[in-house]
Amino acid sequence: MKRVHVHLARAIEQALVQMGVNAPTVTLEKPRDAAHGDIATNAALVHSKQVGKPPRQIADALVSTMQLDPRLVKCEGVAGPGFINFRFADAYLQSIAELAFKTKDSYGTTNDLSGKRVLIEFVSANPTGPLNVVSARAAAVGDSLTRIFRALGAECYSEFYVNDAGNQVELLGQSVLARYSSILGRESEVPEGGYHGEYISEFAQQLVAEHGDKYLKMEPSVAAEQLGRMAIERHIEMHRKSLEHFRVTMNQWFRESALRSSNAEWEAFKVLEQRGTIFEKDGAKFVRTSEFGDGQDWVVVTSQGKPTYFLPDIAYHWDKFRRGYDNIIDILGPDHHAYLTKMAAAMSALGEDATRLEIMLLQHINLLRDGEPVKMSKRAGQIVEMDELLDEVGIDAARYFFLLRRTSTPLDFDIELAKRQSDDNPVFYVQYAHARIESIFKRGEVDAPQRPQHLELLTHSEELTLLRRLRELGDVMNECAFSRDPHAMTVWLREVAAQFHRFYHHCRVLTTPAELQTARLCLCRATQIALQRGLALCGVSAPTEM
RNA sequence: ACCCCCGUAGCUCAGUGGAUAGAGCACCGGCCUCCGGAGCCGGGAGCAUGGGUUCGAGUCCCGUCGGGGGUGCCA
Known part of the structure; x- marks a missing residue:
């Protein structure tokens, strides 16, 4: 899906070299305003100083020098202070539908992150009771991220740390x-x-x-x-069942008790001591985290000689470091904000490269019922259990709603909205578009097309815009992985659905000339494939009727 | 006291340092002899605030104000 960008970057680079620039750096970006085209480059602005000419002049020169493949991309000219705009060729956009047919279930899959080993730890709720809705957001986010990393070719593992000791x-x-x-x-x-x-x-x-x-x-x-x-064992089993029901399968359940029985905490302590990072004060043993970037030192062994929770946590993270991942991601609640500097400092104290550790703070959720907050108090035992929520709103709605906001933003989860069968329910809106496509095939008494045909007839602006959207899946996946936040996937899904409705309203599919009808049915099918794929990455189903 | 997150349209939110800041609800006005009107088309209105970095800042840095949350040999 990147071949246009690769081609374009190369063409611009070559043109710059011809103008005497050595080692040019070309960045391509998507213009905010679609009227400016599909791709823009600021190459002329960036290299203006080196060439010694004003940006617009360089841009004009670049445009006349560049060798572009007209089947992929065309130049739209120079604009603003010296941006050069490009637009995808129709033939290229039409080939996106072809790609969807070819790749089907793996549409959008890339090898952008192949070779990367990633570990995501999430939920890790204490086995002192059933999972509550706080864990549900973490489960939805962590699992979707795992799916996205894998679709990008990474070797990605999910893990639940079980605090079954202490x-x-x-x-x-x-x-x-x-x-x-x-x-x-x-x-x-x-x-x-x-x-x-x-x-x-x-x-x-x-x-x-x-x-x-x-x-x-x-x-x-x-x-x-x-x-x-x-x-404890009963609760762990409950957690496992709840998560499976929520379509979340952990690769590993890592038990603190195993850590303790292998003496890993004391092993870590010994190494810290050997490295001269432990000191004693008031009878307690501190780790000198302040020397490794944290604001203070922390107790790891109390004056009673017992380890604090921090010590086994250090041992656990050290274990993860030694397992050799490129990225070690923890998804934690907002009350753990001090954890990153603290744990990173501890890892540095052990001699590890702490930049491999990332702590994502997931903000809380507010359950609402018709706009009124649902009271939750853990102390009184009035927590809303994850299973209760799933029973009420369903798995699809729950998973999708938990991804609707960026992880850094508290989430208002309106139970009544999630249950509503109408277009103001975001998950319904997207699933509806998918089901509506299915109904076109039924209504037309045609099977969903099996292979792409007559795609060159897709030239209406709404058709081309829809194809543009479908093309973006790979970009969106990369964005989600980069930001460690699957939220962008829901934004994309909504836009695909909206663009489908727009296309559908403007372009008749059935009762048009045979070849055009075929082409449009193919576009419908390609849209279905893309929607299925995006929904699947969120762990949400794509129903054929509703 | 210290720490973290967040201040973008009436509301809920998008917005990899780039061009005239976008959606959805809500509101107003259009569109059903028409493949699912659960839809489409159009309209108004906004970056909390003061500095700084930059050719260019909603975006990065510092301060202020406002909202939310957390912390001190518990886990």
């Missing part, structure tokens, strides 16, 4: 034990900072039904420990 396991066990004891008639309180959710009571009920008062007869601390472990 204080919270005990606390969880005590919480379960408290509920369990209450059911069996022994009054007991959920401990300070414990878990109050409905799911705890449900689990306790289940335990009573299956095991009777078995755990009441045990030493309470032993019972709590065992119950905590069981609850």
Whole structure:
């Protein structure tokens, strides 16, 4: 899909060399205003100083020197301070439809990132309860990003870090034990900072039904420990199921407990110590992160001799570094903003190249119902579970809505809007365009074309504009990967759908002369392929009727 | 106190340092003997603020104001 750009850049470079420029740098950009054409270059402005002539004069010279392939691109002349504008040749745009037929399910796939190894860690919710809607946004974003990276040829892995060790396991066990004891008639309180959710009571009920008062007869601390472990495993399984249902499959579930049993945290500590980056103060052990770009030093071992959460986290990230990825991406909630400098400093302290680590902060979501905020309070156990949301609005709407805003922006998720079957629902609007195309084939009693034919007849401006849109998929994928944000895909999908409706309104498909009808049916089919592909990268289905 | 994110149209948001800043809702005005009107065509209105960097800034840097969130040997 880049062949026009490659051709054009080369032609401009050669023309510049002929004018005496050595090692010219040519950048091509998309003009903001479509009236200026499809591609523009500022080459004349950039090289003005070196050539020693005003930009417009250079631009004129370039235009007359350049050798362009008329089947790919044509020059539209010089504009403004010295921009040179170009427009795709009709033949090239028509070939986009041909490409869609040829590539089908892999339309837009490139090898732009082939050879890159990328790891994306996301969700990583604590296994102390079911997944809530906060995790759902991370799941949608992380999984879509993974799909996009793969479509660009990268070797991309998704990973869930499971915090199945530490204080919270005990606390969880005590919480379960408290509920369990209450059911069996022994009054007991959920401990300070414990878990109050409905799911705890449900689990306790289940335990009573299956095991009777078995755990009441045990030493309470032993019972709590065992119950905590069981609850953790139960929750991990719930997480896995919820994510699978949400069309998210993790390549790896990395357990903190495995890290601990292999002593990896102390190994990391030892190396930090050997590198002279550990010091003691008030009985606690600090890592000298301030020497590696952070504003302060952090405790890794408390004065009680216990590791803080930071130490296993360091060990975990070190493990990821040593697995040899080019990019190690963490998608975290906005409360982790201090994490990047902190963790990057720790990695530097271990002697790693910390620039490989990226922390993406995903802003929160506000659930709305008809514009009114839905109250969420974790403390009171009134969290909205991910599964509840999916049951209500459906997977397609949920996945798409979570991508509608940039990750750096808080997201208002209106439940009623997501359920609405009308064009103000963005996911509906896009899926509708896809279904509408299908209905054209049905209505015309024609099968969807299997191969491209008569594409040269697609010369109407709405047809060509639609083809332009379809061409952009590869660009959009690259943009998403570069910004680590799949949001741009939803913008593109909406524009493709809108342009399809425009084309459809202006150009009759059925009841036109046979060859033109065939050509337009091909364009419809190509649009379907592109929509399917864009939706698939978002993890959203493309229904044929609705 | 410190840190992070965000201030673009009435509202929700787009906008890889480039030309006259774009959509969708909402509002106003058109278009159904016509393949799905769940659509199409047209209209008004905007970069919080003060500096700086640059040939060129909504975009990069610093300050101010406003909104949201977070933090101190818990995870």
